[in-house]
Amino acid sequence: MAQVSETTNGIPQIFASIITIGDELLIGQVVDTNSAWMAQELNKAGIWLRRRVAVGDNREEIIQALNEESRYASIILITGGLGPTADDITKPVLCEYFNGKLVIDEGALANVESIFARLNRPMIERNRKQAEVPDTCTVIPNKRGTAPGMWFERDGKVFVSMPGVPHEMKGMMTNYVIPKLQGHFTFPFIDHRTLLTAGIGESFIAEKIIEWESVLPSNLKLAYLPNYGMVRLRITGSDTDSGRLQAVLDAQFGQLKLLVKEWMITDEDMPIPQVVGKLLKEKNATLSTAESCTGGYIAHLITSVAGSSEYFKGSVISYANEVKEQVLGVSHEALVSKGAVSEETVRQMVQGAMSVLKTDYAVATSGIMGPDGGSEEKPVGTVWIAAASSGQTIAECFHFRYDRSRNIEMAAIYALNMVRKLIASA
Amino acid sequence: MAQVSETTNGIPQIFASIITIGDELLIGQVVDTNSAWMAQELNKAGIWLRRRVAVGDNREEIIQALNEESRYASIILITGGLGPTADDITKPVLCEYFNGKLVIDEGALANVESIFARLNRPMIERNRKQAEVPDTCTVIPNKRGTAPGMWFERDGKVFVSMPGVPHEMKGMMTNYVIPKLQGHFTFPFIDHRTLLTAGIGESFIAEKIIEWESVLPSNLKLAYLPNYGMVRLRITGSDTDSGRLQAVLDAQFGQLKLLVKEWMITDEDMPIPQVVGKLLKEKNATLSTAESCTGGYIAHLITSVAGSSEYFKGSVISYANEVKEQVLGVSHEALVSKGAVSEETVRQMVQGAMSVLKTDYAVATSGIMGPDGGSEEKPVGTVWIAAASSGQTIAECFHFRYDRSRNIEMAAIYALNMVRKLIASA
Numbered sequence A, B: 001m002a003q004v005s006e007t008t009n010g011i012p013q014i015f016a017s018i019i020t021i022g023d024e025l026l027i028g029q030v031v032d033t034n035s036a037w038m039a040q041e042l043n044k045a046g047i048w049l050r051r052r053v054a055v056g057d058n059r060e061e062i063i064q065a066l067n068e069e070s071r072y073a074s075i076i077l078i079t080g081g082l083g084p085t086a087d088d089i090t091k092p093v094l095c096e097y098f099n100g101k102l103v104i105d106e107g108a109l110a111n112v113e114s115i116f117a118r119l120n121r122p123m124i125e126r127n128r129k130q131a132e133v134p135d136t137c138t139v140i141p142n143k144r145g146t147a148p149g150m151w152f153e154r155d156g157k158v159f160v161s162m163p164g165v166p167h168e169m170k171g172m173m174t175n176y177v178i179p180k181l182q183g184h185f186t187f188p189f190i191d192h193r194t195l196l197t198a199g200i201g202e203s204f205i206a207e208k209i210i211e212w213e214s215v216l217p218s219n220l221k222l223a224y225l226p227n228y229g230m231v232r233l234r235i236t237g238s239d240t241d242s243g244r245l246q247a248v249l250d251a252q253f254g255q256l257k258l259l260v261k262e263w264m265i266t267d268e269d270m271p272i273p274q275v276v277g278k279l280l281k282e283k284n285a286t287l288s289t290a291e292s293c294t295g296g297y298i299a300h301l302i303t304s305v306a307g308s309s310e311y312f313k314g315s316v317i318s319y320a321n322e323v324k325e326q327v328l329g330v331s332h333e334a335l336v337s338k339g340a341v342s343e344e345t346v347r348q349m350v351q352g353a354m355s356v357l358k359t360d361y362a363v364a365t366s367g368i369m370g371p372d373g374g375s376e377e378k379p380v381g382t383v384w385i386a387a388a389s390s391g392q393t394i395a396e397c398f399h400f401r402y403d404r405s406r407n408i409e410m411a412a413i414y415a416l417n418m419v420r421k422l423i424a425s426a
Helices: A034-044 A059-072 A090-097 A106-119 A125-131 A166-184 A202-208 A210-214 A242-260 A272-283 A297-303 A321-326 A332-337 A343-357 A404-424 B034-044 B059-072 B090-097 B106-119 B125-131 B166-184 B202-208 B210-214 B242-259 B272-283 B297-303 B321-326 B332-337 B343-357 B404-425
Strands: A015-021 A048-055 A075-079 A102-104 A132-134 A138-140 A149-154 A157-162 A189-198 A220-227 A230-239 A264-266 A287-291 A312-318 A361-367 A382-388 A393-399 B015-021 B048-055 B075-079 B102-104 B132-134 B138-140 B149-154 B157-162 B189-198 B220-227 B230-239 B264-266 B287-291 B312-318 B361-367 B382-388 B393-399
Touching (some): A015 A034, A015 A059, A034 A048, A034 A075, A034 A166, A034 A189, A048 A059, A048 B059, A059 A075, A059 A090, A059 A157, A059 B048, A075 A166, A090 A149, A102 A106, A125 A132, A125 B202, A132 A149, A138 A166, A149 A166, A157 A166, A202 A210, A210 A242, A220 A242, A230 A242, A264 A272, A272 A297, A297 A312, A297 A404, A297 B297, A312 A321, A312 A343, A321 A332, A321 B312, A343 A361, A343 A382, A343 A393, A382 A404, A393 A404, B015 B059, B034 B166, B034 B189, B048 B059, B059 B075, B059 B090, B059 B157, B075 B166, B090 B102, B090 B149, B090 B157, B106 B125, B125 B132, B132 B149, B138 B166, B157 B166, B202 B210, B202 B220, B210 B242, B230 B242, B272 B297, B272 B404, B287 B297, B287 B343, B297 B312, B312 B321, B332 B343, B343 B361, B343 B382, B361 B404, B382 B404, B393 B404
Parallel strands (some): A015 A075, A075 A157, A287 A312, A287 A361, B015 B048, B015 B075, B287 B312, B287 B361
Antiparallel strands (some): A048 B048, A102 A132, A138 A149, A189 A230, A189 A264, A220 A230, A312 B312, A361 A382, A382 A393, B138 B149, B189 B230, B189 B264, B361 B382, B382 B393
16 A cells, blocks of 8 residues: 655655543443544645544543644644533643633523523523633634634644534634644645545455556555445645646546456445435436335435435335335235235335326345344345336345344345346436 | 532542544544444443544544544544455554554454355455554454454553444444443443423423523533424433432422423433324324325334334325325315315325224425425425324324425434324323
8 A cells, every 4th residue: 555655845844733631432422523523624634634533521531632633733623512511620620731711701602592582591690601711712703503613723733623513613624624634734736646446445446546657656545445345535735736646536537447347336426325316307207215124224315315305206105015015006915925025015115106206217125134033944134135127127146144223234234236237227 | 410420439430431433423424323332332331421533544543533633532433444455454543542453353253254154155365454453452342343353552541542433433332342341440320310391492491491490419410402393301310329329310300300201202311203103002003104294204213212112013105196195184175275285185194094004193294305395385294194093083284494305304303202292192
């Protein structure tokens, strides 16, 4: 792997580090989705995230993390621990760390007051205290909540504290932190090219592209990202000259695409529901789903894409057999003689979706997700998936070996890929 | 906040640290769900997670992290970077760090061979290399994939390296790592009590319970976990005596429940779809959904709960108006005169779900999730939700102010809470 160097044509690489504060992260009550989002935004701005650290609501550990991360990075982004309750200690700790004293910020106070007025809730002292900030920081306005953000500088390094509430943090990052960082430092350009493959393992791809990979320019870097039985390949490059970076990325990406074209699903960085949506828009066609074991998850993935109402008409989630029969028109005979998890049933389900929801394409699932409900003949993880167009219906049986939630995810992604193939081949 | 002390009745607290390796975490292509799961498992076993660190596929940074985390913790759990491709360098770095040399492990090789035989895929040298391990480690069998885990010991500390693939890591943790750690160290008991409130803000709860919180025993700790407009309260305790710990937790939890009983939704640590499911089972009743703007997400949340087929019959996802009309029986007049996002429409949708899917309860949503589709009269974030029982239909309009995915999540949780109230009051 070609490691991106620490300088790009003489511009020193600026590193960032994220410190996430909160006991909830250390007992696993919350999955940290903030860091991934922040990493993406930093990257787009040409800032390389070097480390991410999570620590508890504990003074010593927060100070330790601040000391340590400022050795590794010039930009330290801190989230969490700014709530109004006693377990939230980030603000007093930062105040101490940056030798300040807490003072009411009038702008932040007006913001808290206007939020309480809008919600028509009485304000108590604890809420008023949310508007306190160390006098050694620059206040970052929070348009989406009561806790203000804080910007500190020391020894050429920038420390930014933001709330852990995702939409509040995102508003601050987009509207304030990223623009202000861009004014403060000089960044090289960082960009990516990503493609998605299906039907080939990571190690086989590596063999196919070994010669190409071995002579990749030193400012480019390749990553293999396997997930849901597919492999995403990502080239990342950095350069001080944006045009030159785009040119070298395009050239290398063009070669890579040729090498893996047999397995390539898309050459854009988009998840499979978006790939399906793009195809449907191109063909001016509509889609529906009939879901048993996936329980609406396929519909959810499809409708997570903005603008999906252009091509997605709806679904029948037929968890109970009587819904399969009475709404989708699956024959009683198929359900009794072949069972709900069978090729016959899933083919009738997909036909039912096409006719009840009146779409050009449909996809249907029926399976056993676990932990219970399996049998010797049909063990947990057995899933029948069918996809249909007006002229063709295909069905296939899969055997997933994971836990319930992963089985649901896998079945949904495989179902989307099956209908994708059908649409792409039309 | 009462900080849990570093010893519990003379037993020193054993701390763990998680190191996650992979550039994909630092550019934000992947959300780290492993760490939350691992934290939960460690906690259950009486092990306190002190820090979580993510670093890239970079030798120096991995070594730095190993040095650092072993200063903070006795147990260092490492995930990621064990794949067969060139960017995965965790194994050679660990081999160097623990002064070993790479040798083929016969058990691991047999495992790789059997997986390739089962998949009927040819094996190449790169796959064979997956069975190599440093000769200074104890091999951890991987029953779910090709990369073996590795257990190292140095200066009384334990280092465990596992694959980043979630179900492979989970298998190793459950079947090998946790039991072996329990044999290696002596842990105090750690346990939690959790309740969920709705309709009251974090700072108001804090005021209600301030006297109780201020005299909480020092081995107990309270956390406020706000999410989706609700607040979860969690008491965590540690003790060398399990019986004594349970008794003090029960006593304190009993007091807390009394203080917040007006707003309490559940006194168990369960998400709201499970609360709804439990109520439905108690009342031997069934549920369906009619979803427009939530696009199947409510159905997905309900069916994420194992055993939900006992009470959930299905859904009609009516993304297109014609599906609202033709499948759910919403009147053309309501759609034309009031619009899809209106009280009239959502009431007819919920009635449609009750009659088409033949359930005792139903919940329906119709709204504008964004980023486009809003108007002055009905801005993005406007959502009508209705819930119905055989005797009663309630409807309410909400205005969410987040991005598309958060608006969908909020609407789904509010919808579940609305139907929960209806079921609970029956």
